[in-house]
Structures are given as C-alpha cells and as structure tokens.
Amino acid sequence: QSVLTQPPSVSAAPGQKVTISCSGSSSNIGNNYVSWYQQVPGTAPKLLIYESNKRPSGIPDRFSGSKSGTSATLGITGLQTGDEADYYCGAWDSTLSAVVFGGGTKLTVL
Amino acid sequence: QVQLVQSGTEVKKPGASVKVSCEASGYTFITYGITWVRQAPGQGLEWMGWISANTGNTKYAHKLQDRVTMTTDTFTSTAYMELRSLRSDDTAVYYCARDGPTLTRGWFDPWGQGTLVTVSS
Numbered sequence: 135q136s137v138l139t140q141p142p143s144v145s146a147a148p149g150q151k152v153t154i155s156c157s158g159s160s161s162n163i164g165n166n167y168v169s170w171y172q173q174v175p176g177t178a179p180k181l182l183i184y185e186s187n188k189r190p191s192g193i194p195d196r197f198s199g200s201k202s203g204t205s206a207t208l209g210i211t212g213l214q215t216g217d218e219a220d221y222y223c224g225a226w227d228s229t230l231s232a233v234v235f236g237g238g239t240k241l242t243v244l
Numbered sequence: 245q246v247q248l249v250q251s252g253t254e255v256k257k258p259g260a261s262v263k264v265s266c267e268a269s270g271y272t273f274i275t276y277g278i279t280w281v282r283q284a285p286g287q288g289l290e291w292m293g294w295i296s297a298n299t300g301n302t303k304y305a306h307k308l309q310d311r312v313t314m315t316t317d318t319f320t321s322t323a324y325m326e327l328r329s330l331r332s333d334d335t336a337v338y339y340c341a342r343d344g345p346t347l348t349r350g351w352f353d354p355w356g357q358g359t360l361v362t363v364s365s
Contacts, residue, residue, distance in 0.1 A: 136288060169351035171289075178339055179281075179289065181353035190353055222289055226350035232305055233279070233291040233350055 137162065138223055140236035146213055147244050154208045154239045156223035162234055166226040168206040170199055173220045173238075182221075183208065213243050246270040248340055248356035255362045256330050264359045266323040266340030273321035274298040279343040279352050280314060280325045282336040290336075294343055295323065303347050330363045337361075 139157040146152040156168065168186045171179040181190055183199035186206060198209040206223055223236040251265040266278060280292040293304035295314040302314050313326045323340055338359045341352035 166348070167350055171352075178355040178358050179341075179352075180355070181351060184351040184353070224289070224291075224350065226348045228348075230306070231303065233294075235289040235291065238288045 136237040137227060137230070137234035138225065138236035140221075140223060140239045142237070143240045143242065145242040145244055148213050148215060150213050151209065151211045152213060152241065153210075154221050154223075154241070156206045156208070156236050158204050158206075158225060158234075160204060161229035162204075162225040162227040163201065163206055164204040165228060168199065168201055169224045170197075170206075170208045171222045171224065172217075173222065174218075175220070179222065210241075215243050217241060218243050246342065246354055248342065248354060250338075250340060250356040250359045253360045253362075255364065258331055258363055258365055260330050260363075261326060261328040262330060262361050263324055263326040264338050264340075264361070266325070266356050268321045268323070268342070271342070273316075274318055275345060277343040277345055277347075277349075278314070278316065278323040279341050281339045281341060281352070281355075283339070283358075284333070284336040287336075292325070292338075294347055296345060296347075297323070298345060301347075327361075330361075332363050335361065335363045 170183040
C-alpha cells in the first residue's frame, strides 16, 4: 500500500491529452514539493517534473505538473507512442521523515 | 555529462550481505547527495535512504535502518550501499540517483542504470 495514491492505468489516443493524478496528505504533498518520473519497462526512472511544476532541461513542454492542496497532477499533451511507460509521483513526507512514492500509473497510448 | 554507473548483477543466499557501488562522473561529487531506491519485480519504487557526499550524514528508511549502510568515497566519487541479512523479499533492482545536498529536496536526477540483486537459496 503506497502512501501516495495514483490510478493504476490511464489510456488515450495518439495526439490527445492525458492527466495522471497523485493524492497524498498534509504531511507530504500538502507541504512539500512533488516530483514525477517516467519509467519505460526495463530501464531506470527518468525525472520529468521537480518542485511540483518545473521541467529539467531536455524534457519537452508537452509534460507539465501542478499541485493543489494535497493532490498533484501530471499532464501530457500531444501523446506519442513513445510516451507509453509507467509514471510515478514522489514527495518528501515530513511525518515519516522519508521520501514516499505513488504506486505508479501505466500509460497506454492506444 | 552527469552519469551514475552501478556495479553488476549479484546473486546471494539468504542471510548474506551485498554491497552495490555507484560511480559518479560529470559533476562535483561532494556538492550533492545520493539516494538509493529499490524496485521489486513488478512492483513500484521504494526509497531506501540518502547520504550526503560531503558530510557522510545519512538517513535510512525506517524498515531498513537495522540492515543497511550507505557510504561514499570522495576520492573515487563512488557511493556504496550495503544490505545485510538478506531475505528473499530483498530481491529487487537497486538504483542510485543524484539527490540534493540536503535531505528533504525530494527529487532525483539522474539515476544509475540499476543493479539486480537476487536472493535465493
């Protein structure tokens, strides 16, 4: 059971937009930054979003992050088949004194 | 470019220990920390702990704190993670990742390629 809650799967057609939610509490998302990672099966995770809404250099602006209260959202526009992957949210948890992750969301581009 | 390169696949028996290395290049090692994350087969990401490459200060996940030790060698820009008293549920891919110089930054970039540790009798 993950501390952060994500939907197990989402899907959309190429070119469309999809959002992935990440729900937590005041001890993590509510008072700390959120990060998002993309993991293609068999490879290491890759940072997509940090500090809730910032993109590292090299990450296209099709990827966006937002946070409101104790929830965060990853948005992906102009979906491509190469976006098929597992996506994880993460945040520092001030009560647990640990980084916590969501259980991951599998994105299928139909 | 910034890169983390990990040691190779390990197969261990229950009760043994494993030590995974993570060699950093392309940045000043002591100005960042290293976080370790593991992923059991078919499962999600689990944070194991963090070490400051500058001070050696550590913070371990509560469930692992009696069995894990994280260290760094600033001369070779290498981080190490040792896990003792291995059990079958420690079977996982172990990742190192560059973290901030302070504990609570909470985001990791880049990641090493991963090291598969299999625990089996």
